[in-house]
Amino acid sequence: MTSFYLSKPYEPPQAPANLALGEPWALFGSISPDQFMARYWHKKPLLIRGAIPAFTLSTQDGALLDSPISAKELLKFALQDEVEARLVKSNPWSFDNGPFSKRAIPSINKPDWTLLLQGMEAHHPAAAKILSWFRFIPDARLDDLMISIAGIGGGVGPHFDSYDVFLIQMSGRRQWKISEQKDLSLNPNLPLKILRNFKPEQEWVLEPGDMLYLPPHVAHDGIALDGGCQTWSVGFRSPSFKELLQEGLWRLAESLENIPALESKFADPQQGATHNAEQLPEELIKQLGSKLKELKLDQIDGFLPGITAYLSEPKQQALFDAPDRPLKPNAFLKKLGANRLLPHLQTRILSLGKQVYCNGESMTQGQATDILSAWQSISAHKELRVGRLKQPDQSSLYEAYLAGWLVFEH
Ligand code: SIN
Numbered sequence: 001m002t003s004f005y006l007s008k009p010y011e012p013p014q015a016p017a018n019l020a021l022g023e024p025w026a027l028f029g030s031i032s033p034d035q036f037m038a039r040y041w042h043k044k045p046l047l048i049r050g051a052i053p054a055f056t057l058s059t060q061d062g063a064l065l066d067s068p069i070s071a072k073e074l075l076k077f078a079l080q081d082e083v084e085a086r087l088v089k090s091n092p093w094s095f096d097n098g099p100f101s102k103r104a105i106p107s108i109n110k111p112d113w114t115l116l117l118q119g120m121e122a123h124h125p126a127a128a129k130i131l132s133w134f135r136f137i138p139d140a141r142l143d144d145l146m147i148s149i150a151g152i153g154g155g156v157g158p159h160f161d162s163y164d165v166f167l168i169q170m171s172g173r174r175q176w177k178i179s180e181q182k183d184l185s186l187n188p189n190l191p192l193k194i195l196r197n198f199k200p201e202q203e204w205v206l207e208p209g210d211m212l213y214l215p216p217h218v219a220h221d222g223i224a225l226d227g228g229c230q231t232w233s234v235g236f237r238s239p240s241f242k243e244l245l246q247e248g249l250w251r252l253a254e255s256l257e258n259i260p261a262l263e264s265k266f267a268d269p270q271q272g273a274t275h276n277a278e279q280l281p282e283e284l285i286k287q288l289g290s291k292l293k294e295l296k297l298d299q300i301d302g303f304l305p306g307i308t309a310y311l312s313e314p315k316q317q318a319l320f321d322a323p324d325r326p327l328k329p330n331a332f333l334k335k336l337g338a339n340r341l342l343p344h345l346q347t348r349i350l351s352l353g354k355q356v357y358c359n360g361e362s363m364t365q366g367q368a369t370d371i372l373s374a375w376q377s378i379s380a381h382k383e384l385r386v387g388r389l390k391q392p393d394q395s396s397l398y399e400a401y402l403a404g405w406l407v408f409e410h
């Protein structure tokens with residue numbers, strides 16, 4: 001549908017800061033983020049026609065809009081090592097991981113294939129801007145923005161995900177069928193996770209600008225109705241308690257390294273003579289119990305720094321390059337006074353109260369108050385506007401700049 005008309009790329013705006021959460025947002029048609037979260041989030045599917053009104057308006061005034069990223073530009077990402085890409089063919093079903101050679105990717109005019117590009121917010125600013133609209137949901141829940149591009153008939157088959165997902169139609173049309181069926185058994189004979197008995201309950205054709213929200217475990221099947229069909233999926237992760245507790249406990253154990261008093265040895269001058277020599281001494285159990293209490297190891301607060309650090313880890317394939325010609329501390333300070341400092345697109349930042357964690361590490365512990373508030377601003381607003389700082393060479397801010405985790409706006 002797109003190739004017959006002259007079209008121009010949609011340029012998604014950055015979400016303004018502090019948009020009212022109780023007012024209707026175009027993204028949700030006539031409801032507010034507050035209402036969306038209360039009625040639908042993690043509960044039931046929602047179809048929103050014209051979630052991006054610019055597309056609807058463009059069909060009315062004749063200046064058609066298309067995806068911010070052209071098919072040609074998108075397909076090139078599948079050739080790169082640093083982009084996680086998968087190719088699914090549906091007739092018969094086959095599956096391959098990237099990076100791909102140019103020849104391995106079917107032409108847009110060929111049917112029954114789809115290419116999935118993961119983590120696109122790190123590779124294209126338009127994808128990062130689309131994500132900025134979803135910051136009414138905690139950053140800790142965000143996984144990434146995946147873009148699929150397909151030939152007519154292409155799709156990944158009927159399946160379910162364990163994640164919440166917003167499926168935004170960006171180019172061409174896609175037919176979505178969904179079902180809240182209980183039977184989620186998979187077909188054992190296929191190379192992909194495809195449901196054995198998919199029984200669609202609802203179906204829609206999504207046009208560019210429409211969006212479908214699905215909570216975890218709702219069965220769905222999306223089939224491209226046009227060559228070059230693009231769906232942008234904003235996906236949210238939900239770690240298991242096992243993962244959270246294991247990661248938290250592991251980091252908590254590591255943090256004990258920094259407490260010299262723990263080198264002192266268990267002493268048992270009160271130990272009496274015993275007939276049960278095989279038993280772990282009562283005295284040891286008692287003293288260990290009071291150590292756990294004293295160190296607050298039996299309280300949730302002790303786990304949270306480790307868990308926040310863990311959840312702020314970047315994706316496995318994230319790569320950070322140090323700046324080509326790094327500024328010396330004073331030049332860094334001067335530039336901070338005039339330019340915005342931004343997280344690199346692959347950087348993850350999370351806060352726990354006033355403490356800030358970036359790419360798996362604490363950035364604020366033991367730092368001066370001006371550095372602390374600089375990090376708090378970067379964490380909350382994803383930018384630091386014109387900072388006035390002292391002693392940048394000893395700060396975690398300067399170190400994060402040297403590591404390529406923070407970059408100056410061009
Ligand atoms: C797609 O974009 O084709 C697949 C997205 C999904 O079903 O999760």
Ligand code: CO
Nearest residue numbers: 159160161220
């Ligand atoms: Co899915």
